[in-house]
Amino acid sequence: MREITYAEAIREALRQEMQRDPHVFLMGEDIGVYGGAFGVTLGLLEEFGPERVRDTPISEGVIAGAAAGAALTGMRPVAEIMFMDFTTLAMEQLVNQAAKTRYMFGGKAKVPMVLRTPAGSGTGAAAQHSQSLEAWFVHVPGLKVVMPSTPYDAKGLLISAIRDDNPVIFVEQKLLYRTKGPVPEEPYTVPLSVAEVKRAGRDVTIIATGVMVVRSLAAAAKLAQEGIEVEVVDPRTLKPYDAETITKSVIKTGRVLIVHEAYKTCGFGAEIAAMISEGPAFMYLNAPIRRLAGLDIPIPYNRTLEYHAVPQEENIITAVRELMAYK
């Protein structure tokens, strides 16, 4: 199969959905003429024109609010917030409006919008352009949160998100934009709320999100040389997430490592750890549940400090070895 990058896979999903459905349109800061801060929407303005690829003023509140309004009136907007850090300014429209409307109208209104946003550190972009705030949205009933880790998942999940009738926060990780992988040319969907076992193993379950899936797979390959077989589970959708796949894996291995880039305190991993502890997998645990996550600090600009602020492959390897001490 042909290989393309994560950014190209997202662009292809946007293009194919816009070709398929005239209700789909894009809006965001610098997504048209400039092609997006990370070049994801390059060429789409030329192909679809300014009516469907709309450069907006610098107002995240307007972007999210206009998207929610357009969705309510029958469109399927895909809005982009240039950095996830800036979603702070869109919170009112997302949390109090987009997330609540369908419920408050007794199901008679729907809000089929997608909000795409690049997240994460590793680019030297400092504390206000590097955050991973997905847990904030996971916390809100009425929003769905999707976080793909491969080009294949990015395309299939984005198409599913666009076709979904609820507001979906689609978290793209900057460090993944240039990663390549096999992606079919024709449109296809990856269902929301279905986790995938990215690597099977019997000894330790790693539940990882976004770029941490890539790092966990690299760590798993090295650990396999020591005879440690790691199973890597990628939830792919964080809300509503697939507890069954995770539980099955934990029952199989009895050891759990949760890895994400976002802050540890009240991060997505805390939810997963609590779910495992409350559920049937608890009785199969043979080691304390372990979390590796971002340190509770603003992401430093200094590249060395930035590197150490979030989990890296070597940290994952060490944590797995420590879990393996519980025989």
Next chain:
Amino acid sequence: MATPVIMPKTGMTQETGTVIRWFYQEGDYVKKGEPLLEVMTDKVNMEIEAPASGVLKGIKAFPNDIVPVTQVIAYIVEPGEELVEEKVTPTPAMGEGVPVERREPTPVATTAAIAPETGKVKATPVARRLAREHGLDLTQITGQGPGGTITKDDVLKAMERAAAPPTAPPVREAKTIPLVGRRRIIAERMQQSVREAPHIALSIEVDMSAAEKARHDASYTALLVHVVARVLRKHPLLNSTLRGDQIVLLDDINIGVAVATDEGLIVPVIKRADTKLLADIDTELKELTKRARAGKLTLDDVTGGTFTITNLGMFDIPYFRAVINPPEAAILAVGAIIKRPVVIDDGIYIRPIMTLTVSADHRILDGVAVAKFLQELKAALERLA
């Protein structure tokens, strides 16, 4: 203020640099911005400028030395200033694959500080479930997991034992002593030493006639500390440590002396023993031994050792081999002084003979190096006046 001169990192993938030559010598005055030395980085030669004006001191890397990037290779101090070396930890280079210790954030109330309740069994959930399902008593199972936790494996083994018909009457147990505290530390460190360091052991017999007279009131152990420390100066490999893929020769000669206490072995350290008088070593050793038996040693008393002496002569043990005290390179085991007939020239004489045995880390040094050390130590002890 001393300004450190570091091996610069000029490329993203560069991990080391090689010193080609220094344009100045130790003690020369250098001016900020002038070329200070030439280094080779990724096969490119480049000149490194002085980062400050002052006197070049403490050059640590010499032509052809390969140095990790960001490591300090010299200092520039103010004229007249003495160089006080800071402990400089090299900044880890950026990039993938750098092993680093990553400190986990500490929650406001740290869970580590919660003391375990005595009498409670530590077991993982699956171990508890299996024990319950198979009617096993967890208090009768010894946990082999971290911190003595009973794991699934421990319960499975207990199930096997329970299932296997007893082939011999079980040995009756008087009591069990938990492997905790100092006993556990000793267990772990000795296990580590035996696992990591290939031991070689060499013995030599020493005529202690001269030493008996020379020691006056001092103990034999103090005398040995005194003499060994001085001989070690000429045998730096026995006073070294293996750090990664480097053998680090240590400047200080700090002699640890194994002391038996009710809680087990402890090794207080006589710091810089090669600079101290025998009488002072004897006083210090008596004081440290007293504090060791009273359990009043401070962390400072027991850290920093570079070589260890262990003496079982008082128990009439003629000779023995000791396990190296990591991360040291060698340990001296001292046996009893026993009067024995010896042949000197063509006559038979009765002399007090002591057998000294050095165990050494064969990764760091070879048998010949230990033999030479023992030979010189023997000569020094027999020559004492």
